[in-house]
Amino acid sequence: MKIGILNPGMMGAAVAQTMVNSGHDVYWISAGRSDATRQRAEAAGLHELTSGAEMVNTVEAIVSVCPPHAAVDVAEMVIEAGFKGAFLDANAIAPRTAHQINDVVTPAGVDFIDGGIIGMPPTEPNTSFLFLSGPSAAMAAEWFSAGPLETRVIDGEIGAASGTKMCFAANSKGYNALLTALMGVATELGVLEHVEEMWEHYWPGFPAQKKRASKSVAYNKAWRFAGEMEEIAQTWEDAGVPNGFYTAAAEVYGRIGHLRESDGEQTLEEVMKEVRKGK
Amino acid sequence: MKIGILNPGMMGAAVAQTMVNSGHDVYWISAGRSDATRQRAEAAGLHELTSGAEMVNTVEAIVSVCPPHAAVDVAEMVIEAGFKGAFLDANAIAPRTAHQINDVVTPAGVDFIDGGIIGMPPTEPNTSFLFLSGPSAAMAAEWFSAGPLETRVIDGEIGAASGTKMCFAANSKGYNALLTALMGVATELGVLEHVEEMWEHYWPGFPAQKKRASKSVAYNKAWRFAGEMEEIAQTWEDAGVPNGFYTAAAEVYGRIGHLRESDGEQTLEEVMKEVRKGK
Numbered sequence: 001m002k003i004g005i006l007n008p009g010m011m012g013a014a015v016a017q018t019m020v021n022s023g024h025d026v027y028w029i030s031a032g033r034s035d036a037t038r039q040r041a042e043a044a045g046l047h048e049l050t051s052g053a054e055m056v057n058t059v060e061a062i063v064s065v066c067p068p069h070a071a072v073d074v075a076e077m078v079i080e081a082g083f084k085g086a087f088l089d090a091n092a093i094a095p096r097t098a099h100q101i102n103d104v105v106t107p108a109g110v111d112f113i114d115g116g117i118i119g120m121p122p123t124e125p126n127t128s129f130l131f132l133s134g135p136s137a138a139m140a141a142e143w144f145s146a147g148p149l150e151t152r153v154i155d156g157e158i159g160a161a162s163g164t165k166m167c168f169a170a171n172s173k174g175y176n177a178l179l180t181a182l183m184g185v186a187t188e189l190g191v192l193e194h195v196e197e198m199w200e201h202y203w204p205g206f207p208a209q210k211k212r213a214s215k216s217v218a219y220n221k222a223w224r225f226a227g228e229m230e231e232i233a234q235t236w237e238d239a240g241v242p243n244g245f246y247t248a249a250a251e252v253y254g255r256i257g258h259l260r261e262s263d264g265e266q267t268l269e270e271v272m273k274e275v276r277k278g279k
Numbered sequence: 280m281k282i283g284i285l286n287p288g289m290m291g292a293a294v295a296q297t298m299v300n301s302g303h304d305v306y307w308i309s310a311g312r313s314d315a316t317r318q319r320a321e322a323a324g325l326h327e328l329t330s331g332a333e334m335v336n337t338v339e340a341i342v343s344v345c346p347p348h349a350a351v352d353v354a355e356m357v358i359e360a361g362f363k364g365a366f367l368d369a370n371a372i373a374p375r376t377a378h379q380i381n382d383v384v385t386p387a388g389v390d391f392i393d394g395g396i397i398g399m400p401p402t403e404p405n406t407s408f409l410f411l412s413g414p415s416a417a418m419a420a421e422w423f424s425a426g427p428l429e430t431r432v433i434d435g436e437i438g439a440a441s442g443t444k445m446c447f448a449a450n451s452k453g454y455n456a457l458l459t460a461l462m463g464v465a466t467e468l469g470v471l472e473h474v475e476e477m478w479e480h481y482w483p484g485f486p487a488q489k490k491r492a493s494k495s496v497a498y499n500k501a502w503r504f505a506g507e508m509e510e511i512a513q514t515w516e517d518a519g520v521p522n523g524f525y526t527a528a529a530e531v532y533g534r535i536g537h538l539r540e541s542d543g544e545q546t547l548e549e550v551m552k553e554v555r556k557g558k
Binding site for chain 1: 410433435439445454458464467477527530531555
């Protein structure tokens with residue numbers, strides 16, 4: 001099959017690599033993309049196209065892997081370009097947003113598949129998982145048959161795969177935000193060393209592990225986590241469950257999202273200061 | 280020394296036992312207390328008094344161990360009864376609330392010590408810790424010299440001990456609330472089994488452990504956690520850090536706080552239903 005990937009970022013390239021491994025011709029759009037993206041696309045053996053119009057005339061299926069806040073725009077762009085194949089959204093979005101995309105693409109005669117990816121961009125089997133739901137989920141799973149990204153076709157309609165992703169990220173990324181905020185407060189109160197002593201007493205290794213994770217997320221990923229936390233907050237609200245955990249998590253990631261690995265020294269102290277910038 | 284305990288609940292009795300072990304005469308007030316409290320008081324070797332007036336005329340120090348929402352009332356009652364000794368608040372309260380109590384007791388000539396307890400009611404050494412701060416913290420630590428409750432006298436003024444407690448509980452009880460809410464959403468979406476499969480994949484044993492903890496907290500302790508979450512939310516706000524994690528946690532515990540161990544079958548399904556009662 002001929003399949004398009006929008007876009008080959010770190011995760012998108014790993015998704016595309018799995019489809020190439022599975023015997024498909026995979027295409028990307030080079031217009032406006034960085035050199036790093038080009039290098040990833042070439043390393044994965046993707047075919048270059050220069051525009052969305054060219055892509056919709058070339059491929060039978062499109063896979064969307066983009067930041068959560070761009071997911072609806074990507075779907076709308078694909079439909080506006082006249083695409084008529086199968087469209088898999090694999091993004092970290094609320095079930096409500098998956099339905100919103102379904103309502104954009106299905107009336108245009110496009111076959112919609114809801115997806116959600118759990119894990120890091122995979123290089124080995126059995127480490128990362130693409131959940132798929134909706135009537136065409138089993139069909140879409142065939143695009144990834146060779147791995148290393150694993151697929152899980154689950155019962156349930158559009159929204160079930162996105163919901164699984166939301167719930168998983170709500171712990172991993174949500175808990176990291178909770179602990180980053182907590183360390184910001186403990187620093188402000190001058191009691192972080194005491195909190196760490198107690199953590200170490202009850203859970204040896206916990207403070208070092210969580211401080212490392214908090215710093216790493218702040219400098220590498222936080223910029224794109226705020227939107228995902230907002231999707232989780234929407235999911236919780238729609239399920240009738242208190243969602244302040246995630247409005248707060250979005251605010252935490254929003255405060256630290258401007259930090260960058262390349263901007264010099266990376267310190268937990270700097271992260272803590274940014275977390276407290278309401279002070 | 281003659282020391283009063285207000286009141287010998289599960290934790291209060293363990294605190295009192297440590298003071299008895301350390302050679303002190305410890306007193307409790309029996310008026311209006313349950314049979315269970317009497318049994319705990321007698322088992323710990325406490326002396327019975329029948330009124331607050333009798334206590335303030337008998338003891339040189341009072342230790343307050345009560346639900347967070349009652350902490351200020353207990354301090355005011357002690358002062359109104361004319362007490363003139365040392366007063367240790369060991370409750371799970373915000374630094375702001377500790378200052379509020381300080382402002383009640385210090386002008387009345389009472390020596391105030393800020394405290395916070397981390398851990399379960401102790402029966403063995405080195406399992407639970409009483410943090411103490413403020414000018415008289417080292418003096419108060421002497422009341423507990425024999426254990427099993429350990430003391431930690433920390434630098435810092437009134438509020439440092441309470442702040443340490445807040446930060447510790449913000450992870451232990453706050454994270455439990457986050458996971459209970461998450462499981463409520465996953466149940467509503469029909470994807471809990473998939474979330475659990477992923478948890479088990481990345482962290483073997485995690486789902487069983489967290490489901491057990493969520494159920495146990497719901498039926499045994501949630502009723503008294505809502506107030507503590509509100510104190511944590513206040514602490515976060517005062518530190519300039521997003522506090523929605525804890526307003527949401529208070530709401531979660533508020534929704535499940537009416538569940539009781541004695542009311543028949545205990546199921547996680549029942550907990551999940553109560554968590555979603557906004558639905």
